[in-house]
Amino acid sequence: MKAFTKKTIFFFSLLYIGILASVGLSNGVINSKANFKLEPNINKIVLGNSHPAGTFNDSLISNFKNLADPGDCYFYGYLKLKELLKQNPQIDTVFIEFNPKTILKWEDSKLWRKHQIPNYLPFFEWQDHYLLATSNALAYQQELIKGIVKNIKRIKENQYQYIDSIGGFRHVTASRIHAILDTITYNPKKQYKMSDIQLSEYDIKYLKKMVALGKDKNIQLIFVRSPYHKKFDARNYEDLFQAYRKAHFGTIPFLDFKDFNVDDLEFKDPEHINYKGARKFSVWFEKQSLKNE
Amino acid sequence: MLFNSIDFAIFLPIIFFLYWIVTKNNLRLQNLLIVLASYVFYGWWDWRFLSLIVFSTLVDYTIGLSLQKESRQIKRKALLWTSILVNLGFLGFFKYYNFFLENFITAFSFFGHKLNVRHLNIILPVGISFYTFQTLSYSIDVYRKKLEPTKDIIAFAAFVSFFPQLVAGPIERATNLLPQFYIRRQFQHAKAVDGLRQILWGLFKKMVIADNCAAVVNTVFNEPQDFSGSTLALGAIFFAFQIYGDFSGYSDIAIGTSRLFGFNLKQNFAFPYFSRDIAEFWRRWHISLSTWFRDYLYIPLGGSRGSRIKVIRNVFIIFIISGFWHGANWTFIIWGALNAIYFLPLLLTHRNRSHLDVVASHSRWPSFKSFLSMLGTFGLTTIAWIFFRAENMHQAILYIKGLFNKSLFSIPEIRPTNILVLLMIFIWIEWLGRRDLYAIETLGLKWKRPLRLAFYYIVVIIIFLFSKNEKTFIYFQF
Numbered sequence: 001m002k003a004f005t006k007k008t009i010f011f012f013s014l015l016y017i018g019i020l021a022s023v024g025l026s027n028g029v030i031n032s033k034a035n036f037k038l039e040p041n042i043n044k045i046v047l048g049n050s051h052p053a054g055t056f057n058d059s060l061i062s063n064f065k066n067l068a069d070p071g072d073c074y075f076y077g078y079l080k081l082k083e084l085l086k087q088n089p090q091i092d093t094v095f096i097e098f099n100p101k102t103i104l105k106w107e108d109s110k111l112w113r114k115h116q117i118p119n120y121l122p123f124f125e126w127q128d129h130y131l132l133a134t135s136n137a138l139a140y141q142q143e144l145i146k147g148i149v150k151n152i153k154r155i156k157e158n159q160y161q162y163i164d165s166i167g168g169f170r171h172v173t174a175s176r177i178h179a180i181l182d183t184i185t186y187n188p189k190k191q192y193k194m195s196d197i198q199l200s201e202y203d204i205k206y207l208k209k210m211v212a213l214g215k216d217k218n219i220q221l222i223f224v225r226s227p228y229h230k231k232f233d234a235r236n237y238e239d240l241f242q243a244y245r246k247a248h249f250g251t252i253p254f255l256d257f258k259d260f261n262v263d264d265l266e267f268k269d270p271e272h273i274n275y276k277g278a279r280k281f282s283v284w285f286e287k288q289s290l291k292n293e
Numbered sequence: 294m295l296f297n298s299i300d301f302a303i304f305l306p307i308i309f310f311l312y313w314i315v316t317k318n319n320l321r322l323q324n325l326l327i328v329l330a331s332y333v334f335y336g337w338w339d340w341r342f343l344s345l346i347v348f349s350t351l352v353d354y355t356i357g358l359s360l361q362k363e364s365r366q367i368k369r370k371a372l373l374w375t376s377i378l379v380n381l382g383f384l385g386f387f388k389y390y391n392f393f394l395e396n397f398i399t400a401f402s403f404f405g406h407k408l409n410v411r412h413l414n415i416i417l418p419v420g421i422s423f424y425t426f427q428t429l430s431y432s433i434d435v436y437r438k439k440l441e442p443t444k445d446i447i448a449f450a451a452f453v454s455f456f457p458q459l460v461a462g463p464i465e466r467a468t469n470l471l472p473q474f475y476i477r478r479q480f481q482h483a484k485a486v487d488g489l490r491q492i493l494w495g496l497f498k499k500m501v502i503a504d505n506c507a508a509v510v511n512t513v514f515n516e517p518q519d520f521s522g523s524t525l526a527l528g529a530i531f532f533a534f535q536i537y538g539d540f541s542g543y544s545d546i547a548i549g550t551s552r553l554f555g556f557n558l559k560q561n562f563a564f565p566y567f568s569r570d571i572a573e574f575w576r577r578w579h580i581s582l583s584t585w586f587r588d589y590l591y592i593p594l595g596g597s598r599g600s601r602i603k604v605i606r607n608v609f610i611i612f613i614i615s616g617f618w619h620g621a622n623w624t625f626i627i628w629g630a631l632n633a634i635y636f637l638p639l640l641l642t643h644r645n646r647s648h649l650d651v652v653a654s655h656s657r658w659p660s661f662k663s664f665l666s667m668l669g670t671f672g673l674t675t676i677a678w679i680f681f682r683a684e685n686m687h688q689a690i691l692y693i694k695g696l697f698n699k700s701l702f703s704i705p706e707i708r709p710t711n712i713l714v715l716l717m718i719f720i721w722i723e724w725l726g727r728r729d730l731y732a733i734e735t736l737g738l739k740w741k742r743p744l745r746l747a748f749y750y751i752v753v754i755i756i757f758l759f760s761k762n763e764k765t766f767i768y769f770q771f
Contacts, residue, residue, distance in 0.1 A: 001313055001314075001480045001482075003482060004480070004482050004485050004486065007486075008489070011746070011749070014746075014750075015750060015753060018750075136299075137299040138297070138298060138299045138302070141757060142757045142758070142760055144757075145754060145757035145758050146757075146758060149758065
């Protein structure tokens, strides 16, 4: 019994020591070499999920970089922002997508989005490890191993450039809006109450961390809401979203483009605009920016 | 509680140490700990259904003792039927009520009568098909006087609820498992190490093979009309490996866990895809269920004795009931019937026992004839698996139609190279270990320790690297 216990403990200890050492070493190498540098003229960035990724065409907006990534939640937004601010002191304004769906419980599951943990593993803080390990220990261990493999591949290929793999403008050509509108039933009068929904428990904390980081670095943080269709069901969360925003992020400027004038054909689906909508919006956004400067 | 969950990874060492350190000198305490651990294990899923297990335990325990005291045949028969009715009554209600109701409604509406009967929203208790059969085997064996009924209620409760095999088998016979609860278990290093090795292989089968195949299988089976025949063939082959990896993986973990606690469970899968005909396949696939049906249904019906018609009837009954045991759906019944059709020619021509030994038992490679036979058998079972996997008959027929057309010889739309490589490695390791109880039972035992450790670490790392997020076992639903 003693020998069995000893051997089993030895086996697992060696396994976990090996994993931790590999994570630590490879993270260290990548951390010291990771390149998040933007062009020197870029002083504004936008972060968030597929909404801003398909909305802000950064080739039409001066000094601006779209680093939103479809499916991104605030957890990864924070990690991205932290590294970007470290290496780009010229950044003075950060736009962050904030809409009713980003405050819901569903966002917490996006922490486990495919490939994200291995991609961002070198930039995790202890709290990030703790959060993932305690919410799904088995999946966390799996992701750690995948992270080691990803790190080793990066080191082997001398690939430390991150800017191209953390987001960018998404040129969406397709439009399924008419087919979708034919099938959806939207009740404009319906408004969910707090008791009807579950709010994000973990991910939203990272939006707060982004706000704190922005303040700490003296960066202008602005929440934006990308345009969406008048029949998009996120409108049914409007009252509670506004109440939540005022209660938790009342001091953060909020640019609300949900009702930006976009034709049906400029939508991909009720919650995303396509490249035509993005062009219209980005040209307008550029003009407004120039006016304000 | 799932074997491939972190909950179980914490639960198992706790119970293991309590068992071998706290209760090691006391048989009753050992058994009591097993009962409590098993109830926690089962209650983790839904504690309300524990009452079913407890009730079933009490009924069969009492019936067992009464059968011993009772000498009048008519009363003994009544006692046996009470056990059968109670156990199958629960199973029938929870598993088949809505199925029969729907089919009655359909049958009546066919004759112009509309029945307005309410469906019940019934949750199927996990593992009910397994523990029901296990307790039934006890009552039947006591009735047949093959087994002395136990007076030890704790030992009996431990036998019924033994957590490693409670929810998905192997379905243990009372004659094999119950006596093991009468003897105080003593820790055996070699047995425990072997148990861990089998658990490791079971996890590999489930988390690497089954779960990776499942991703492709789900895509293909969800929309079969969107894929070419070759992709549908690939989907069906992947399902064959998914169901094997999933279920035999569970059995390996169950058997391995039992060995950690000093128990020996029967082998449930003996490399069935290396079978050279369907009869051999059924001697190697889900052995505990096949032999249960053989001993408690097929043989009492007359087995292969009697007229040709009777033999055909018996074969169809056993295969169809076996299919129906898996689920209340016509797809399972057709799956069973199809296997009966495959099996009958062998039985009727007395060739059903031509392959009793393992393929290539004395050589490294199979003969060309054996190889072709294995491929043919695998092909037949794979076609039958389509019915097993399909949601309904419509989907199964759509799948079969899509499979057998010109596009069968086109390049598949889905080419999951990673999974194919993993499958090749898996088949190779299974082939190497085909003479053993599980594939890696003896693999590497003669290697030097660092090399052996490296092999186990590689398996663990592959499990981590290739496993999908935690998923339930397919056989939990049966």
